[in-house]
Amino acid sequence: MGFEAAGVEAAIKYQNRKDMAIVYSRTPCKAAGVFTSNVVKAAPVRWDREAVSHSAYVQAAIVNTGIANAATGKQGYEYCKRTAEKAAQLLGIDSDAVLVASTGVIGNQLPIDRILAGVEKLADAKSDTKEAADDAAEAILTTDTHSKQAAVQIELGGKTVTVGGMCKGSGMIHPNMCTMLGFITTDIAISKELLQEALSEDVIDTFNMVSVDGDTSTNDTLVVLSNGMAGNPEITTKNEDYHKFKEALNYIDTTLAKMMAGDGEGATALFETKVIHAATKQDARILSRSVISSSLCKAAIYGHDANFGRFLCALGYSGVEFDPEKIELYFENDEKSILIYKDGAAVSYSEEEATQVLASPEVRVLVDMHMGDAEATAWGCDLSYDYVKINADYRS
Amino acid sequence: MGFEAAGVEAAIKYQNRKDMAIVYSRTPCKAAGVFTSNVVKAAPVRWDREAVSHSAYVQAAIVNTGIANAATGKQGYEYCKRTAEKAAQLLGIDSDAVLVASTGVIGNQLPIDRILAGVEKLADAKSDTKEAADDAAEAILTTDTHSKQAAVQIELGGKTVTVGGMCKGSGMIHPNMCTMLGFITTDIAISKELLQEALSEDVIDTFNMVSVDGDTSTNDTLVVLSNGMAGNPEITTKNEDYHKFKEALNYIDTTLAKMMAGDGEGATALFETKVIHAATKQDARILSRSVISSSLCKAAIYGHDANFGRFLCALGYSGVEFDPEKIELYFENDEKSILIYKDGAAVSYSEEEATQVLASPEVRVLVDMHMGDAEATAWGCDLSYDYVKINADYRS
Numbered sequence: 001m002g003f004e005a006a007g008v009e010a011a012i013k014y015q016n017r018k019d020m021a022i023v024y025s026r027t028p029c030k031a032a033g034v035f036t037s038n039v040v041k042a043a044p045v046r047w048d049r050e051a052v053s054h055s056a057y058v059q060a061a062i063v064n065t066g067i068a069n070a071a072t073g074k075q076g077y078e079y080c081k082r083t084a085e086k087a088a089q090l091l092g093i094d095s096d097a098v099l100v101a102s103t104g105v106i107g108n109q110l111p112i113d114r115i116l117a118g119v120e121k122l123a124d125a126k127s128d129t130k131e132a133a134d135d136a137a138e139a140i141l142t143t144d145t146h147s148k149q150a151a152v153q154i155e156l157g158g159k160t161v162t163v164g165g166m167c168k169g170s171g172m173i174h175p176n177m178c179t180m181l182g183f184i185t186t187d188i189a190i191s192k193e194l195l196q197e198a199l200s201e202d203v204i205d206t207f208n209m210v211s212v213d214g215d216t217s218t219n220d221t222l223v224v225l226s227n228g229m230a231g232n233p234e235i236t237t238k239n240e241d242y243h244k245f246k247e248a249l250n251y252i253d254t255t256l257a258k259m260m261a262g263d264g265e266g267a268t269a270l271f272e273t274k275v276i277h278a279a280t281k282q283d284a285r286i287l288s289r290s291v292i293s294s295s296l297c298k299a300a301i302y303g304h305d306a307n308f309g310r311f312l313c314a315l316g317y318s319g320v321e322f323d324p325e326k327i328e329l330y331f332e333n334d335e336k337s338i339l340i341y342k343d344g345a346a347v348s349y350s351e352e353e354a355t356q357v358l359a360s361p362e363v364r365v366l367v368d369m370h371m372g373d374a375e376a377t378a379w380g381c382d383l384s385y386d387y388v389k390i391n392a393d394y395r396s
Numbered sequence: 397m398g399f400e401a402a403g404v405e406a407a408i409k410y411q412n413r414k415d416m417a418i419v420y421s422r423t424p425c426k427a428a429g430v431f432t433s434n435v436v437k438a439a440p441v442r443w444d445r446e447a448v449s450h451s452a453y454v455q456a457a458i459v460n461t462g463i464a465n466a467a468t469g470k471q472g473y474e475y476c477k478r479t480a481e482k483a484a485q486l487l488g489i490d491s492d493a494v495l496v497a498s499t500g501v502i503g504n505q506l507p508i509d510r511i512l513a514g515v516e517k518l519a520d521a522k523s524d525t526k527e528a529a530d531d532a533a534e535a536i537l538t539t540d541t542h543s544k545q546a547a548v549q550i551e552l553g554g555k556t557v558t559v560g561g562m563c564k565g566s567g568m569i570h571p572n573m574c575t576m577l578g579f580i581t582t583d584i585a586i587s588k589e590l591l592q593e594a595l596s597e598d599v600i601d602t603f604n605m606v607s608v609d610g611d612t613s614t615n616d617t618l619v620v621l622s623n624g625m626a627g628n629p630e631i632t633t634k635n636e637d638y639h640k641f642k643e644a645l646n647y648i649d650t651t652l653a654k655m656m657a658g659d660g661e662g663a664t665a666l667f668e669t670k671v672i673h674a675a676t677k678q679d680a681r682i683l684s685r686s687v688i689s690s691s692l693c694k695a696a697i698y699g700h701d702a703n704f705g706r707f708l709c710a711l712g713y714s715g716v717e718f719d720p721e722k723i724e725l726y727f728e729n730d731e732k733s734i735l736i737y738k739d740g741a742a743v744s745y746s747e748e749e750a751t752q753v754l755a756s757p758e759v760r761v762l763v764d765m766h767m768g769d770a771e772a773t774a775w776g777c778d779l780s781y782d783y784v785k786i787n788a789d790y791r792s
Contacts, residue, residue, distance in 0.1 A: 039717060070705060106705020106708065167599020299759070308502075309503040309614070312466075313469075316436030383787075388695055389781070391699070392701065
């Protein structure tokens with residue numbers, strides 16, 4: 001594919017853990033990105049938006065965890081520049097071809113000397129091995145309990161094209177974007193415009209359908225880098241190849257988004273809500289997100305408690321109009337689907353069976369609106385003691 | 397004042413606790429009300445909206461806790477009717493002059509025989525003593541840790557007018573309305589139209605500025621009953637007396653709203669956010685509510701952690717546009733105000749002092765937007781282990 005990676009220990013905030021990563025392409029890439037909608041944007045988000053929009057090419061990304069470099073004023077932005085310049089010098093590329101990304105505590109300045117030392121280590125360590133990719137995926141984590149990677153291959157014009165990605169969660173996660181960093185690499189040949197369009201469209205029903213805690217971070221970043229090394233005929237129109245690529249991208253985004261939701265801070269379960277037969281796609285999105293964002297629904301999942309009224313309640317305050325007498329609500333896992341509510345009241349169901357379903361590691365609430373043909377799925381996690389524990393003393 | 401009350405044990409869901417209450421006026425009242433904006437409205441909400449709008453007069457309210465009578469279909473509404481009819485018969489008034497209110501688990505039918513037996517007890521027990529009012533305020537509680545009452549007197553046209561109220565929280569609490577039941581009684585003489593207008597205006601900056609967990613309940617109800625027994629010249633225009641009454645009402649609503657926020661499920665602190673110098677009043681409301689609704693801010697308050705980036709972040713995703721470089725952020729309690737953030741970065745402050753302030757039972761975050769003259773205050777509480785505990789097994 002022509003991509004290399006590394007993850008190293010740079011002691012940014014914690015000792016004895018990998019906390020800086022690089023993603024590097026041997027050849028210049030086209031880049032596309034989506035970034036936090038928060039008015040308070042971290043310095044690296046501002047740096048990357050500029051680079052993705054205006055740089056001639058992008059060829060590397062430097063990531064640190066521990067400190068978010070958000071709410072850090074002019075100095076924070078200056079540190080992005082110095083990081084990119086250091087990497088550019090070591091890699092022999094332009095400094096505006098280097099993306100930077102940070103995640104961690106808001107409001108502290110980066111320890112710039114340790115960052116620059118980390119960049120040196122990364123430039124030395126980068127390689128195209130699986131171990132190096134694993135190191136990078138591990139180095140970008142914060143409170144995540146495991147690393148998140150996905151890859152898929154498709155055939156385009158007789159060439160094998162690979163799309164791979166890694167991301168991290170897992171707190172301050174809420175649509176538009178989540179507190180997440182995500183890096184997708186592909187050797188596909190595609191125009192910059194279509195790369196951005198494919199990404200922007202895809203996140204609507206993937207990463208932006210995830211919520212862990214309703215807080216939209218200052219640092220959310222998802223970038224895709226394509227270096228064209230697969231040798232496929234470059235995609236410059238929305239032809240069949242474009243749609244095949246979009247499918248591959250959707251698979252990667254969906255897989256990573258679900259991993260992120262299921263590994264939300266303190267989570268014991270992936271909590272999925274699928275809304276079907278809604279009047280419009282947007283209604284379906286709003287309804288499903290309202291359920292997975294509700295603290296009370298999340299606590300009910302944690303308690304394996306078929307307290308379906310809370311789910312109904314969360315649909316009801318979503319802002320979408322509907323007739324509560326007409327909808328149906330099911331609790332599901334991979335094996336079973338239990339009808340719970342219909343015709344405006346609970347049906348007769350087995351509490352024991354419902355509790356069993358809700359105790360699964362992947363729980364789904366299915367809502368049939370009986371209003372139209374649109375559907376959407378949102379992903380979250382349960383709300384546990386550990387979420388509170390993690391966040392009551394996150395800085396210590 | 398001419399009002400009576402009672403609270404009795406009716407074993408609706410739990411034994412050995414008061415769980416039904418009555419509020420009764422010796423003479424017919426004008427009634428005004430505001431109700432949940434949730435599309436899924438509990439049966440008693442639908443009953444009361446009808447009564448407040450169309451009944452010739454209102455004279456009593458019957459309340460039960462334990463079961464919310466929401467998502468209970470036609471039978472649930474029929475049970476409201478039977479409850480009102482029973483009360484009407486015992487009190488010698490019309491059944492459409494009886495309000496009903498319920499709070500508790502959604503989706504279960506009321507045990508109607510025990511409800512009707514409870515109504516008999518209430519009709520017998522009602523009196524105008526302080527003990528009876530205390531019993532009623534206690535009987536309407538769910539997970540609240542203490543009852544919430546307030547009263548104030550004003551002079552109008554040489555007559556003493558009393559405005560009193562009681563309410564309950566404390567989960568499924570979020571603006572428009574909170575999961576709350578509130579009953580305000582007054583002996584003022586005022587037209588029905590102005591009573592409703594005063595109430596509707598006042599909740600915007602009182603009860604609707606409270607959030608415990610972001611969930612807008614199916615049952616939220618706030619009603620005010622005025623029986624005119626104070627003998628003041630009836631208020632039929634927005635004269636000086638009207639504004640005095642509005643002030644009194646605002647005092648009661650604010651007092652009860654703050655009590656409710658501070659006693660949110662699992663709360664260890666009242667968490668207030670005041671936004672000053674915003675461009676518009678609506679901006680100030682949105683910004684302050686965004687902060688007190690944030691799980692991460694709430695967890696930081698619980699941990700006494702001056703993690704100010706989270707507060708900035710919650711302002712940033714509120715939807716209001718502003719320049720993060722221009723705002724100032726302070727942590728305050730009743731004794732101290734500590735500047736934390738200014739000019740786009742943290743100022744030098746003492747972590748120890750900040751932690752001390754955040755450990756107070758009433759914590760305030762003050763945000764100066766430097767944009768205009770508008771201000772607003774919102775009230776919430778911290779997010780603790782106990783919130784999760786209470787809600788993971790609420791039904792058991």
